[in-house]
Structures are given as structure tokens and as C-alpha cells.
Amino acid sequence: MSRIKRWINMHKKEFNADGSLKNEARQEMLSVGMSNEAIDDYASRLKARYDEWKHLDETDPEPWPIYTAYDFFSEQEKREFNPDGSLRPEYIEYARKIGISENALEEQERRKKIVVDNYNEVSAGYAEKGINFGASKMKERIEDSRTYAQRRRQMEQDLRNFEPEDSLPFDKNTSY
Structure with missing residues (x-):
């Protein structure tokens, strides 16, 4: 996600989405004794950072690799499930041959779809905050595999x- 989204998320209580200081924040700062000059200095420093990050987003965007829940499936799970969490037809056929019941298969599929849906929901929530959830999980996985x-x-x-x-x-x- 963009640097600017992260900036907005970090400063959303005090600043507008365009990087300007909210009037309520200015009034709060005045009420605790800050001078207008100090408030203006603070606002201009953060606005400069906002402008810098916005410029970087436009000229040098951060890489944002896309990972899906499927990327975190084990090799066995990849043989059994599709990326959406549904069971693969060839696995269903095999499972029936070895005596796995329809109810058990439905439950397996239901659980895996919940895992996929949860991953997607968490990933989308993190993306709104400017955090690449999949990339951070992949980094953890790589570190754990050392x-x-x-x-x-x-x-x-x-x-x-x-x-x-x-x-x-x-x-x-x-x-x-």
C-alpha cells in the first residue's frame, strides 16, 4: 500500500486526508497552552512529511507483492484444495474411494473456506492501514524456516x- 495511506492512518486524529491540520486539533492544542506559532510549526513539519511521502508514492512506489491464503497452504493442502478453499475434484474422488464420508468432505471444505475468508478479511483490513499482511506473513514463514x-x-x-x-x-x- 502507499506511504501516504500509512501517514494518514498514523495522523488521522489530528490531520485531514490532504495533510492539513484539523481545526479541532488546533483548538485542542490551543486549549492546552500551545502557541499558534508552535502549532503552525508542528503542522508545517508534518505537512512537509506528508508531501514528501506523497511525492515518493508517485515517483517511487513501494513494491506490494500479493499473497493469497493459497500461498500459505502446505503442499498436501494444495493437492486437496483449490485457492478458494473448495476441494479439488480429483481429491474428492480419491477420498470417496478410501471411504471418507460426504459429511467429512463437506466439513473439510467448510473449514478451509473459513480459513481463506478470514485471511482475505484480515489482509483487506491491514491493506486499508497501509500494511501488506501477506508479505509480513511470508517474511515470518521464511524466518521460521531458517x-x-x-x-x-x-x-x-x-x-x-x-x-x-x-x-x-x-x-x-x-x-x-
Whole structure:
């Protein structure tokens, strides 16, 4: 999503969608003793940031990779389900042959469709706030899939960089 949407979301209580200070916010600031000059300075600094982010959105938009719930299905689930959460016909045929009941198949499909719908709803909600939910989930998944050796090397680098011990993935005294 755009930087400007994130800016608007961060400052929506005090600023309009065009980056101008809301009159109610100005009145509130005056009521707590801020001077007009201080308020104008604050408003102009944030408006400058708004203009900068708007310009960046127009000239250098941030990449926004699109991930669907299907991208997070396991390989087994991809063999069984379509991207919308419905069961694949070939899986239904196979499941019937091995004795899985129609009710069980319907329940499997119902549950997977709920997962897909929930993902889509959450993703849309995050997008309205300027956050790419799918990209952040994919980043988590990639981080989680790193091997022990990779995490160990990263921890050694973190120790050299004097990172706090509570941020390390392992106890620093672990022998190897």
C-alpha cells in the first residue's frame, strides 16, 4: 500500500486526508497552552512529511507483492484444495474411494473456506492501514524456516554486534 495511506492512518486524529491540520486539533492544542506559532510549526513539519511521502508514492512506489491464503497452504493442502478453499475434484474422488464420508468432505471444505475468508478479511483490513499482511506473513514463514545452523550463525553475528541477550534465539552459553 502507499506511504501516504500509512501517514494518514498514523495522523488521522489530528490531520485531514490532504495533510492539513484539523481545526479541532488546533483548538485542542490551543486549549492546552500551545502557541499558534508552535502549532503552525508542528503542522508545517508534518505537512512537509506528508508531501514528501506523497511525492515518493508517485515517483517511487513501494513494491506490494500479493499473497493469497493459497500461498500459505502446505503442499498436501494444495493437492486437496483449490485457492478458494473448495476441494479439488480429483481429491474428492480419491477420498470417496478410501471411504471418507460426504459429511467429512463437506466439513473439510467448510473449514478451509473459513480459513481463506478470514485471511482475505484480515489482509483487506491491514491493506486499508497501509500494511501488506501477506508479505509480513511470508517474511515470518521464511524466518521460521531458517535452519538451526543459519540461526546459530546469525546469533554469533548478533553477539559480535552486542545485541541484547534476550533477543537471541538461543542461550549464548550453548556449546556447539
